[in-house]
Amino acid sequence: MLHSSHIQCLQTLLGDGALNVDPDMLTAYSKDWSSVPAQLPLAVVKPHNSAQVAKFMQYCHKHAINIVIQGGRTGLCGGATPQRNEVVLSLERMNHIVSVDEKAMTMTVEAGATLEQVQNKALEFGLDFPLDLSARGNCTIGGNAATNAGGNRVIKFGMMRDLVLGIEAVLPNGNIVGGLNSMMKNNAGFDLKHLFIGSEGSLGIITQLVLKLVPRSDESVVVLCAATCLDNLILLLSKLRRENAQNLSAFEVMWADYFDAVIDIQQLARKPFAANYAIYALVEFQGQDKAALQTMSETLLGEAIEQGLVEDVIIAQSLQDNADIWAIREAIAELLSRVKPFIAFDISMPISDMQDFVNTSKQRVADKYPKARYFAFGHLGDGNLHLTISYPHPEQLHAIEDEVLKIAGKMGASISGEHGIGVVKKDFLKYSRSDSEIALMKAMKNMMDPNNILNVGRVLNT
Ligand SMILES: Cc1cc2nc3c(=O)[nH]c(=O)nc-3n(C[C@H](O)[C@H](O)[C@H](O)COP(=O)(O)OP(=O)(O)OC[C@H]3O[C@@H](n4cnc5c(N)ncnc54)[C@H](O)[C@@H]3O)c2cc1C
Missing domain, CATH: 3.30.70.2190 (Alpha-Beta Plaits)
Structure with a gap:
């Protein structure tokens, strides 16, 4: 329950229209692209700027209100789907391109801008932002950084991590960290942007980014x-x-x-x-x-x-x-919408192991789950295999996922090359990460979010 006193306080704190509890409106924020069941959030908050995000998080930290961050909700691991008793923090109003530095070939942008918006703005300057995935029209640049997205052109330009120079983020306690670094080189202490890239919103809210651009290929x-x-x-x-x-x-x-x-x-x-x-x-x-x-x-x-x-x-x-x-x-995208419920895998492995993995996992799934449908494709250039397995009984998806990811783990593959862990793969993190690595991740989460309010239960069981 979000107590009515919290609603009033937050409305006063954030101004009119930033917080919404209308059930008709909440439905649109109740799930992402994964097969994780929809859940209505308690409310949706849509700040206009980083200062509002910071005020909101200070309040939630103090009053132990659980938050789930949403970008474009195209994630395939359920990370943006609300769990019970969560308030959605949507970045959709923070969607401005702040500036483009043509000579330095950088762009400063708010986290809620879509990938396509960023790509189009770069093109206006004869430049290109080379990250590309088919969800480009809906996914946000903040979501791309939070998941360290890959996509179609990693073979030439790398993943999101390779394309970000600076990140401003709001911590779970409301502190704003990270300058908008636009320098190629900056070894002054820890490079904190990497805490937020790929940690799927579990350590903070990415609010603005400085991106690297490349010359446009005509x-x-x-x-x-x-x-x-x-x-x-x-x-x-x-x-x-x-x-x-x-x-x-x-x-x-x-x-x-x-x-x-x-x-x-x-x-x-x-x-x-x-x-x-x-x-x-x-x-x-x-x-x-x-x-x-x-x-x-x-x-x-x-x-x-x-x-x-x-x-x-x-x-x-x-x-x-x-x-x-x-x-x-x-x-x-069309295939996924037709074969629901499904599991979308993004396993990363040496390309020499890929066919063996496809044969073994396909056979194992066919033997145990004859009604399953198996579709394999992937970014061969970067050793990233996408499997989509659809199965008519959603309650069995977890078991199928376990079968497949266990095989991946035994082969030394990574259970996630690009989509991340979210809620759907957190039980399988142990197949790719050691106990000590998981313990360190939990310690970092605990240090940065001591009240455990932000994206709880994503990536890690916390
Ligand atoms: C058709 C289709 C094709 C896809 N193809 C690819 C592909 O080729 N490569 C690839 O990597 N992915 C792919 N994806 C997955 C997805 O598009 C990416 O993970 C994308 O980066 C998610 O962005 P989003 O804004 O939609 O994030 P969301 O789904 O809204 O959120 C994803 C996670 O990031 C967190 N988050 C979102 N915004 C922020 C923020 N500002 N700060 C902190 N945390 C945040 C959320 O809480 C959640 O845990 C595809 C998805 C679809 C539907």
Whole structure:
């Protein structure tokens, strides 16, 4: 219960409209994209600036009010889904681009701006913010930092952690920390931004960020390849890295179960390839010279066919072709919404182990849960395998997840390459982290949030 006296105090503290308890409005804030059941929050608070976030947190710290932070609610681990008796702190009104420094190639932005907003603003200056994922229109830049998001272009530009220069955050007790550092080098003591990047809101609220921008690549060529096995695609990736690393910006792999399902969903008049293959890759090259990119793609992929690495290839000839090929990979959003309930895995491992892992986990799931559907795809370039397993009985999802993540743990893989732990994977953290690592994480949480009010039960059992 949020006592009516708290509601009045918070309304006075934050001003009109910042706190809402209307049940019709609360529904929209009751879940994220995971299969974690929806839960109405006690209230939703939407501050306008960091000072308001700080005042709000001081109050909650003093009165032990539990808070869950929400960005765009596209998270796949239930971290942004309210638990019982939580108030939502939504960053949606803090969505301004504060400034762009064209010469230094940096952008200062409030945490509630969407990734797409950030990307579009950079383009206006002939620059690019290279993080990219298909949830770009809804996910927020603060959520991207909180989850250390990866996405499609990690192979060239790294993860969110590599693209952040500075972070301002509000601690659970309401103190504001972190300057908006925009320097490349700053070894003056601990680099505190890394406490907040990837800790999924359990240590503080990211309110503003300074981002690194890169020169905009005006041209790109996207290629769709069909192959008989993952080993051949690994050889293709290695060839492209050796022979044209500077232009290679994405290497995404899709096993036939994923590829066939999304081709079905898209109801294309004609399938991309006349024959069916075991596995497919989307390869993207970016650069400034369209003709050079086109010639290079044709040469390299022609050689790959001669070397027997790929069976068939479609090289995009236009922007529309580029978009059509990306649409196959990005149909994951559509697939997820059709196969609910599901578990979305994001296991990270050496690429040489990937096929073995796919075979073993698929077989194990099929033996124990014959009604399960299994879709495999991933960012091959950065060793990150996405599996989606859907199953009609939601109460069994946890057990299926345990089966799969246990296999991952035994192989020395990480149970999360990019989505994070949230509430859905916290019981499995032990498969990838030692007892002493988990104990240190808990000690840090306890030190920064002694009253245990912020994103409680996300990442760790606290
Ligand atoms: C279709 C689809 C495709 C996706 N593809 C990818 C992908 O390729 N790569 C990838 O990495 N992820 C992917 N995701 C997952 C998701 O988009 C990312 O995790 C994203 O970074 C979450 O951002 P958000 O603003 O939606 O965060 P939310 O879902 O709102 O929150 C996620 C977590 O971060 C916390 N949080 C949010 N904002 C803040 C803040 N300002 N300060 C502190 N904590 C905060 C929340 O409490 C929660 O624990 C995908 C999701 C979907 C639905």
